[in-house]
Amino acid sequence: MAERTVTVSLRTGLQARPAALFVQEANKFSCEVTLEKDGKSVNAKSIMGVMSLVIPRGAVITLRAQGNDEDQAVERLAAMVSAEE
């Protein structure tokens, strides 16, 4: 299992459009990916789940992945949310 905790730096946080992009990216990997915030964990491939967490800029989230491409998935998604734009 791969795990990483990151601070969300996206200027707008994970609003609807960025959340959709995030989920789209997560869906490119075959491993199971979850996203946790404040003790609540959701499937990172589910748009409704990701939005339900309400993740603004500055939130601290933990990404966990399990499967073939777990390392790449965690790395790619962490990079995505910690980018400024």
Next chain:
Amino acid sequence: MDKYVTVAELCDELSLEVAAGEEGLERRIGTAEINRPGLALTGFLKYFPSERVQVIGRSEMAFLSSLPQAEAMERLQRVFAYENLPCVVITRDLEVTEDLVAVAAEAKVPLLHTTLSTPRLIAKLTSFLDLRLAPETLVHGVLVDVYGIGILMVGASGIGKSETALELLKRGHRMVADDAVEIRKIGEDTLVGTAPPLLQHLLEIRGLGVLNAMTLFGAGAIRTHKRIEMMIELEAWQDDRSYDRLGLDENKRKILDFELTCLTVPVRPGRNLAIIIEVAAMNQRLKRMGYHAARELSEKLMSSMVEQDD
């Protein structure tokens, strides 16, 4: 000249009588605009739109009869002399004078006659010509009316457009055209689709062959034409392609230079397309009434983020 209607077709459609100038019935009308030649009859022929159908009503007639006969003849001759003049219509069952008949016959311009009043005739002429002269194209797809929304389904051959139409028919919706849809642009912002005359009411289902939707499902199952409000593209599910998950942004597709809202719906076994199309139609109605689920969610999410910040 691109599209045209012959004067003979116009006479048939609007039941106009030919009073003179039968030789000119094959003249072509290429514009839906109508002209009343009052000013031209006064002798002012600069900018005279001779390519339009000319309508002579009570005021033009009254004006002509106020002139000395020779002068009236000469004015008429000058108007009828235009090579591209399609025809002249006399309205209100006004008497067609011998002078008019003589001038029209000499110029070989059809002189037509109707009992309709001038405004009624102009309204009928304009809507008939607008329809017949509208830009037109043929699209491979299926046009259905679902809850009053005209939906053009497109997609590769064999993807299941006709089968989906069949399921929609079973559910009480209506079909306009299967396989080939003739689309006309009427005015600036309206696309209207019909079936080619030969294919009206027919659909083809692989394994069954050609079926008649009207005889199978009844007169309530078909429509002759429908305004197209959205387009749904069916495509085989591709794992590496991302599909719209939110519905915040509308994709547009151009038909006859008109931008039509377009959804792409991936098809795979077990997905009930008819239900998806029904819901897309209902959602389109909601949007038209001002409710947009995706936008509302997005706004709620934004305000929740602001609250968390505080």
